[in-house]
Amino acid sequence: MKILEVKNLNVWDIHTGRIIVHNTSFKLEEGRCLAIVGESGSGKSVTCRAIMKLNKRSLQQTGEIFLKNEGLHQLSERQMRRKRGKHLYMILQNGMTAFDPSCVIKVHLQETLQTHFDWKEKEIEQKMIQAMESVNLKNAKELMHKYPHQLSGGMLQRIMIALALVLEPDVLIADEPTTALDTISQYEVVEQLMKIRQNMKSAIIFISHDLGIVQKIADEVLVMKDGEVVEQDDTQTIFVNPQHEYTKYLINTRRALSDNFKNVMRESLYC
Numbered sequence: 001m002k003i004l005e006v007k008n009l010n011v012w013d014i015h016t017g018r019i020i021v022h023n024t025s026f027k028l029e030e031g032r033c034l035a036i037v038g039e040s041g042s043g044k045s046v047t048c049r050a051i052m053k054l055n056k057r058s059l060q061q062t063g064e065i066f067l068k069n070e071g072l073h074q075l076s077e078r079q080m081r082r083k084r085g086k087h088l089y090m091i092l093q094n095g096m097t098a099f100d101p102s103c104v105i106k107v108h109l110q111e112t113l114q115t116h117f118d119w120k121e122k123e124i125e126q127k128m129i130q131a132m133e134s135v136n137l138k139n140a141k142e143l144m145h146k147y148p149h150q151l152s153g154g155m156l157q158r159i160m161i162a163l164a165l166v167l168e169p170d171v172l173i174a175d176e177p178t179t180a181l182d183t184i185s186q187y188e189v190v191e192q193l194m195k196i197r198q199n200m201k202s203a204i205i206f207i208s209h210d211l212g213i214v215q216k217i218a219d220e221v222l223v224m225k226d227g228e229v230v231e232q233d234d235t236q237t238i239f240v241n242p243q244h245e246y247t248k249y250l251i252n253t254r255r256a257l258s259d260n261f262k263n264v265m266r267e268s269l270y271c
């Protein structure tokens with residue numbers, strides 16, 4: 001079943017007139033994971049924030065966005081607020097910006113969940129503890145009483161993933177969720193996202209410039225360059241038989257990096 005459809009999305013800066021996203025269209029089926037790749041500044045985050053209608057006011061957008069056939073582009077900010085969280089949920093690059101620094105984590109979790117569900121405090125706590133344990137967060141109850149700055153970036157990312165497990169959104173958007181993390185935390189966060197894929201029907205938009213992770217996690221790939229979609233296909237086809245020069249460049253660059261890494265490892269083994 002089709003969950004999300006973006007039709008002819010355009011985003012531009014009203015101050016400069018610069019077009020940031022140009023005529024972008026794509027569809028997302030239930031349970032599928034679409035990766036958006038492209039170098040920094042190609043318009044990946046602006047596209048995702050446009051779906052959530054969370055871009056700054058100075059960025060205007062046109063085009064149609066359908067979530068389960070309902071036109072989000074026609075909704076008011078008040079109606080959109082009810083969609084964000086339960087229906088569209090975004091895991092941000094930096095966990096620290098996602099939580100209010102002046103409250104303990106539990107307050108954020110409660111406020112989010114009570115907007116969408118008729119659950120009592122105790123019920124929320126139980127569900128969150130279970131979800132946090134399932135993403136390998138130990139002492140979940142104590143963690144909920146900490147302020148964001150008392151936790152590591154990896155922990156905050158996993159709390160956002162745990163919240164997504166409880167919310168079970170129709171569409172989960174993960175915008176470079178591992179960029180700010182060390183290698184071990186990156187690996188763990190990707191493992192947890194894979195778990196979400198297995199356990200929920202949610203469709204996922206996964207933004208990353210790490211093609212290794214993309215190849216592991218995505219069913220389809222959309223390649224963006226300078227605000228335009230240059231290629232879109234299933235993951236296997238994109239990696240084995242890329243058509244656009246830019247996609248070939250991205251894949252070859254990754255291959256060169258990976259070969260170089262293997263050579264360095266081999267040399268260090270034989271020295």
Ligand SMILES: Nc1ncnc2c1ncn2[C@@H]1O[C@H](COP(=O)(O)OP(=O)(O)O)[C@@H](O)[C@H]1O
Nearest residue numbers: 013020039040041042043044045046047056059
């Ligand atoms: N609020 C904004 N106002 C003006 N330009 C912006 C704004 N946000 C992003 N941009 C510009 O839009 C382009 C795409 O940005 P972004 O979507 O963040 O790229 P990325 O692909 O790295 O996520 C960049 O050139 C960026 O400078």
Ligand SMILES: [Mg+2]
Nearest residue numbers: 044045046176
């Ligand atoms: Mg970005």
